[in-house]
Amino acid sequence: MLNKFVVPISATVISLTMLLSACSGAENGATPADASSASVVAVQAAFYPLEFLANEIGGDLIQVTALAAAGAEPHDMELTPVQVAELEKTSLIIYIQGFMPAVDEAIASQASANSLDLATAVPLLAASDANEGAYDPHIWLAPKNMILMATAVSDRLISLAPANKDYYTANTKTLISKLVALDSEFSNGLENCQQKTLVTSHDAFGYLTSAYGFQQLGIAGLSPESEPSPARLAQISKLVTDQGITTIYYETLVSPAIAETVAAETGSTTAVLDPIEGLAAGSTDTFITVMQANLKTLIKGQSCS
Numbered sequence: 001m002l003n004k005f006v007v008p009i010s011a012t013v014i015s016l017t018m019l020l021s022a023c024s025g026a027e028n029g030a031t032p033a034d035a036s037s038a039s040v041v042a043v044q045a046a047f048y049p050l051e052f053l054a055n056e057i058g059g060d061l062i063q064v065t066a067l068a069a070a071g072a073e074p075h076d077m078e079l080t081p082v083q084v085a086e087l088e089k090t091s092l093i094i095y096i097q098g099f100m101p102a103v104d105e106a107i108a109s110q111a112s113a114n115s116l117d118l119a120t121a122v123p124l125l126a127a128s129d130a131n132e133g134a135y136d137p138h139i140w141l142a143p144k145n146m147i148l149m150a151t152a153v154s155d156r157l158i159s160l161a162p163a164n165k166d167y168y169t170a171n172t173k174t175l176i177s178k179l180v181a182l183d184s185e186f187s188n189g190l191e192n193c194q195q196k197t198l199v200t201s202h203d204a205f206g207y208l209t210s211a212y213g214f215q216q217l218g219i220a221g222l223s224p225e226s227e228p229s230p231a232r233l234a235q236i237s238k239l240v241t242d243q244g245i246t247t248i249y250y251e252t253l254v255s256p257a258i259a260e261t262v263a264a265e266t267g268s269t270t271a272v273l274d275p276i277e278g279l280a281a282g283s284t285d286t287f288i289t290v291m292q293a294n295l296k297t298l299i300k301g302q303s304c305s
């Protein structure tokens with residue numbers, strides 16, 4: 001079966017033989033002759049949501065490696081020299097310019113020809129703070145953006161491996177239907193909410209809040225590592241009290257300390273709203289299931305009916 005999709009892409013492919021031997025051989029019935037002639041496109045994804053897109057679309061006909069390790073907060077991640085060297089050899093690097101400076105830098109100096117910047121695939125929102133870049137890079141947190149990003153990934157994979165077109169196109173169609181359904185769940189679930197302001201640990205949810213009619217109030221800036229000033233904390237606490245906000249959201253991969261400080265000062269509670277910058281190590285969740293958990297959290301935290 002796989003022979004149908006075989007594409008020779010010179011140095012940019014990994015032999016399927018290697019993959020098959022790595023995962024204990026001929027379970028799928030492929031004979032050694034089949035396997036040695038089949039090829040798979042090697043893709044590097046900067047961090048989890050992009051790895052998710054690549055895997056959903058590329059399926060068995062790509063091999064995806066994520067640059068950010070599971071359980072690590074990717075914003076300020078550094079790349080190892082080995083990772084930088086690998087970038088030159090891969091067929092395709094999928095990233096979002098402005099999200100991980102180390103990746104931007106490595107691509108600019110080593111690998112610009114084989115990269116796909118998904119920030120070019122969606123309408124961008126301005127950064128909340130002009131010091132933090134020209135735009136907000138957290139584009140994956142709105143299902144409609146993910147649909148546009150999926151199409152961009154699919155188009156690029158097809159151009160790298162035209163013989164796989166039908167397979168990639170069918171997978172993309174399935175993925176888009178899941179994302180359309182997710183968008184409807186959000187629209188319906190968040191249609192009638194009493195509280196329209198979302199107080200979050202960092203400004204990750206601009207695309208989500210803009211898509212579903214909320215305002216975001218991030219305690220830190222666009223990066224979770226930036227420390228809010230005492231004046232900023234006081235200002236946020238006052239807003240929380242004045243607007244009757246009951247829930248302060250914090251994140252899975254970042255310390256909840258600041259959110260807990262604001263909650264303690266204002267008598268509100270905290271809840272996890274996951275910006276999906278990475279999955280926890282060993283997690284069996286997917287982008288879709290984490291977004292569904294986020295929706296449930298928001299329906300409760302924003303008093304939606």
Ligand SMILES: [Zn+2]
Nearest residue numbers: 204222223224
């Ligand atoms: Zn972030």
